[in-house]
Amino acid sequence: MAEDGQKFLGRLRLGVNIDHVATIRNARGGIHPDPLRAAKIAADAGADGITAHLREDRRHISDEDIDRLVDEIDLPLNLEMAATDEMLEIALRHKPHACCIVPEKREERTTEGGLDVAAQHNHLAKYVGSLGDAGVRVSLFIEANPVQVAVAKALGAEVVEFHTGTYTDAHHAGDVALRDRELAKLVAAGRIAHEQGLEVHYGHGLTFDTVGPVAAIREAMELNIGHFLIGEAIFTGLDAAIRRMRELMDEARA
């Protein structure tokens, strides 16, 4: 639950990440299940945006998926991308509502940590600047750390998304002390980012069991959730999974 007297800064949006629909499709190399169909179901279930990560190795979402999402989905598209010239060219061609710049390593299973914007300031400046100049909202996916927040602000990003993976992993491992420490960091970083004029998002690894305390963070404006929803869809359907997530977010802010 929210702290007493806490006033939220706005309605918390839910961005549904559909990458892993494409993961299942690609396991057989065909056309089913179609991420575009998932995006349409997400829209009908109340998602506020669609998130898709076009990875350099195209292990899930393809270039054609991005073309079709841009052409056929009315919800805002949040394109997750590495800071590379190839991805910049694709982003500038499509001009999605937002681009979230994420770290990418070919050998990783998923985005394992936040972008070290402090160490990569000079490399990132061109990407943040070019996307911003093209009218694309730029989000930087970072760890909940005041130094990273300050550099994200200095780079000219409009949004920071805090990586919630350590918090969710600690929860699922039963390490309550670590979970609570990580949650406290996510809360504190949200406050600092908001004070600096950044919009605050959170994402990675969120589930029905872990979403509540993150949704209750006063400064949170958007959560991006994918893997759990697509997994849960196997058992209950995607529509029901998204509606339940939305309910839990709303309960946390009630």
Ligand code: PXP
């Ligand atoms: N936000 C960002 C920036 C991500 O890279 C990811 C994973 O692609 C997510 C949110 C969603 O994470 P998950 O699929 O674990 O819910």
